[in-house]
Amino acid sequence: MSLLDMIGPVMIGPSSSHTAGACRLGLVAHHLLGEAPRRAVIGLHASFAKTGRGHGTHLALVAGLLGYAPDDPRLPRAFEEAEAAGLGVEFRDVDLGDVHPNTAHLEVQGDSGRVTVQGSSTGGGVILVTHVQGLGVNFSGAAPTLLLRYTDAVGMIARIAATVAADGVNIATLTCTRAARGGQALVAIELDAPLSPEALSFFGRWPDADWVRLLPKLMDG
């Protein structure tokens, strides 16, 4: 929480939680997809489903998918922009269970890959991403975040941390979950600075890792 979070963000209204936060959730999916989105199915839970339309939540989520920041003047025209960009979006009301009332689940498809992201908009434009690719995570986008999916094995986190350290970058937070022992695992690491392209491509060449992304910092402060 910095001073710029208190006087800010600069944003297109009307609601920091329903609009700016929704846009940032879309932005997470945009960056994690890593290519132009072609089709998205967006599930809206509770308050997002109930009062989202009048709050521009739908527009903001689509704007985020297109890579627009919460203050982008194109945000209110996001549906037209999506059509022009060849992105088809379907909205569904969903019950995601006992989660924050402002929660969205996004499944986004590009030409070569797909990503699923679930996250909550917790107030003042702040978000908490809780699932990526179906696995549990816990990050806010306030710092550059490394996401790496790999096959669970002894010593993987130590190897990942060693590579980050060799790049001269400090780890702020780390969450790791796995579907099953020896199954797919996902680590999300919030960093004090972005990783170098060399470190990222090094991870990309790991035989045990099948998906690597660096989410840039999304918050102002």
Next chain:
Amino acid sequence: MTTLHDLMNAPAPASAWVLAQDCAETGLDPQDIRAEMRRRIGEMRASVERGLASDARSITGMVGWNAKGLWDAPDALDAPLLKRVQAYAMAVNEENARMGRIVAAPTAGSAGTIPGALLGVADHLGLPDEQLVDPMILAAGVGKAISKRMFISGAAGGCQAEIGSSAAMAAAAVVELLGGTPRAAVHAASLALMNTIGLVCDPVGGYVEVPCVSRNAFFAVHAVSAAQLALAQLESFIPPDEVVGAMASVGRLMPAELRETAEGGLAQTPTGLAVTARMEGRGEEGGMIELPMA
């Protein structure tokens, strides 16, 4: 953790102390923060100007003409500061309600209070925007100190947490703008907060339009009143951090119906229910709703 008590006893100007503390904590450069605050004041100014000039309806159709209506109306009370502060605050919130560009301060629903109070007072006195940068940093510092103890959203603690925080931030900023001490600035914040405790968040249909637009006008004036009291050396009898604690405890006692769920208060009046039903029943195409009143 920085408290209002720390802030109150900081060396003057309080904003310089806030900036130094924040940069030590986040590692950000003070000059970058000042430059960004300057830019954000410009954004606030632009949203005030657009809001005063437009009477276009909001997405739901409940608001959109209030700021321009007041701005263009004769000054019945011969109180130009009052009218300016109210019109600026509503201009920002109506711009917000019609999906215009605003600065959340601290939230979008309370975005008009600080520009209403701070820009309104500055314009009334003919002070340039450059003099608003430090007061704005102090406002942010007050908001940060409050948010350490309590969430600043209506959903968490009712409107007392949201517009109460913005009014407290604005009151402190006005005190610094007018040369008050850190002690006076924090007492202004405390007085503003103290007089907001218990305020529910009951937006009609769940939208930050009614009562939010007029509520920002009222609380911008409220902030200026608190600044006036504190500049005359009046103080909050209850220590500022204890006032924040009281607000937090009231927020926890408040039923969910009164915390931005649209399940209580104004949202549950016959008109509020009619608006809610029409908004929920609206088709994919959107469009304005018909208001039930004449």
